[in-house]
Structure formats: structure tokens, C-alpha cells
Amino acid sequence: MPDQSQAPGRMRYLIPLFLFLIMAGFLFKGLFMDPRHIPSVLINKPVPEFNLPTLYDPEKLVSTADMKGKVWLLNVWASWCAACRAEHQVLNTIASMGIVDIIGLDYKDEEADGKRWLQQLGNPYKEVLVDKSGRVGIDFGVYGVPESFLIDAEGVIRHKFTGPLNYPDIKGVLIPKLNEIRGVER
């Protein structure tokens, strides 16, 4: 008899331990989460309207409508952005693979600095747009450079890469997403 009544009583002392372990589990996961990674509200929304001059020909304007019918990757970068330097080789690789057109958005940058950057590191972009004031960046919800948006032929944003793209992203995210967008069976 005494053993039976004692068993649940003893278990009760373990309740705080379990609660602690649950909390510790959440906090432990929190250690590996990036508070800077804010989920974009623009996923599955149409691309914001823009009409921007290009870096190599300021007379030439490229607008949202011009990009209709193409699957493209919009890469927001700047010559003052340190993380962009590491990312640039990845962009060069993507360009050489020829899997998707990359359009650069030179964000809040000096044209001369942007041109020098591309001369030094190579130009993976099909076209480079200039957003000197950062106004278009705001419409895209840009809060830290680099950021990249994968846009489908309908002009809908299908995926956002926050922070620099890396090599595993190409195989792990970019190619599967492109297949999904283009309706390719894997």
C-alpha cells in the first residue's frame, strides 16, 4: 500500500524538471535562430512596380513590365557591402551555369564604385539596375544587403534569399525552386 501511494507523489517532483527541460529546449533552439532573418511578406506577391536606369546606360530604363515572361533572380547588392564580396563568386557560378538570368540592383551606391566592383570581380548580371535613393529597395522590403528574390514569369516573387547566397543554396534551394517554377518533374 505505501509503495503505491508514494509512486505518483515521487513523480510530482519531476514535473518542474520536465518544465525546465521543455523551456531549455526552446532556448537551445533559439541559440541557432537568426533574429535578423525576418520572413518576407512579399512571397507569392507580385513584384513591386519599378522603373530604373541601368548602370551602363543611364538613358535606358528597365521596368517591371519588361521582365514579364522571364524567370529571373533579382540580386540586391552594393559596393559598400562586405558580405556581397563573398557572395559574388557564387553569383558568377550561377551565371556560368546558365540556369537563371540574374538582374543586379545596385542599392544606394555610387555608379563609379559599382562599375569598378564589377570590373574587379566579374559581372554575373544580365542587367544592372541602379537604385540610388533606395526607394525601390523599400518597396522590396530590403533591410540588409545582400538579398535576392526569385521571380517567375508571371512576375510573382517565389522565394527570397536573405543574406549572401552560398554554394549549398544553389543545389539545395535555387535549383529545386527553379524546377518548381518551371514545372519540371524531378
Place this chain on the structure above:
Amino acid sequence: MKTVKTALFIGLFLMSGFAGAGALSSYSFDSKEEEQAFRELTAKIRCLVCQNQSLADSDAELAGDLRREVYALWKEQKSEEEIAEFLVARYGDFVLYDPPLKPSTYILWFGPFFLFLIGCYVLSRALKNKTEDKEVELTQEDQQRLKSLLKDDNDNREATK
């Protein structure tokens, strides 16, 4: 030496006031009230670069750009809701310090009350158990046994005296 220190302290103290005022000083306002209203509005918006600072306080470049946008909308007589809508459409609910009430934020808004109710339940049960321990109803048999025991006890005491 002491006067130099005091002067330095007062100087730095005064400068700290300017540092806070700097973020909004480039905007012109018709009145003090208007400036105060704009300050209150931007204090409700989170700077996405330095996330523990509001748009009113942050010196980040993006915060400056967003302040300019908010100022332009505000000068167009846009309501606070319209300005919030503009920002949320681009940056999500995270940009507002006060999250809106909707299914994905229910746990945020009602979670604490839910935990409070659990706490109340646990507390009431604990208290009930305690009071139940005290009120043990005795059957007649028990009463008689108790009486006889007490009587024995008294008898014993008498005997030891």
C-alpha cells in the same frame, strides 16, 4: 582638476541630449505638437537593422530612409493606419512594435492569459487539497474510539501524577 572633470561631465551630459534629438532634427514641423506627434508615430515602428531601436531613435541608414518615407506620407495627411499598412506590406508585422490581433498572433496575445488560467487552476487545486486534509469527517465508531483513546490518555496522565 575637479572643475575640469565637472565641466567635462556637464558637457557630455548636455551632448547626450543632442544625440537623441539628432534623428528627427532634419525635418521641419509647423509646431511643437506636430513634432511630438511625429516622434510618437515613429517610436511605434521598429528599425529593422538595429531591432531594439525604434525608427525615432535609430541612426541606421535604412531607418533614415524609412523616416523620410513616413514623413512624406504623414505630410500627405495619411492616417496612422495607412502608414502602418504601407510598412507592413513591405516589411511584415514585425516592423510594428504593437503586433495586430490575428490568428498567427493569437498565441502572443492570449498565451499569457492561458498560462494565468492554468496557474489559477493549479493553485485552487493545491488549496483545496489542503483544506480537505483538515476536514476529516469521523464516523460514530471513530468518535467512540477517539473518546476512549483520549480517556486512556487522561487516565495515564492521572496515573503519572
